Amino acid sequence: MLQRAISPIRRRLDRAGILLSGACAIHCLLSIVLVSGLGLGGELFLSPDIHRAGLLIATLIAGVAIGWGALRHRVAAPFVVAMTGLTFMGAALAVPHGVKEAVLTIIGVALVSLGHILNLRHVHSAACKERAGD
DSSP states (O other): HHHHHHHHHHHHHHHHHHHHHHHHHHHHHHHHHIIIIOOHHHHHHHHHHHHHHHHHHHHHHHHHHHHHHHHHHHHHHHHHHHHHHHHHHHHHHHSTTTHHHHHHHHEEEEEHHHHHHHHHHHHHHHHHHHHHHO
């Protein structure tokens, strides 16, 4: 009973993780275009604090949603994919701002988003099996 109440919360966290990953990728691409092409917003868009906060939020959401799924269903793939993505995002903090940082971040957020998608798929398939009585 409690698991049924908690499952929608985890699904919302996974969906929020996917949405935030997409927003991060858009931020990276827009930063390159606006700062490089137009010379606008360098202080704001390239601030390391934005990237640190994004990594912190991504880590918290992935840790709760994907970690919770891994513990509950004992499926490693979503966790491994998402943690690999977080590693790329962390590596992006270690390189200078620019194309290298954007590439590492976009790879990272794509992997974190994929981890959330895999987690959602597993939750859905587990719920179907549970309803079918498997």
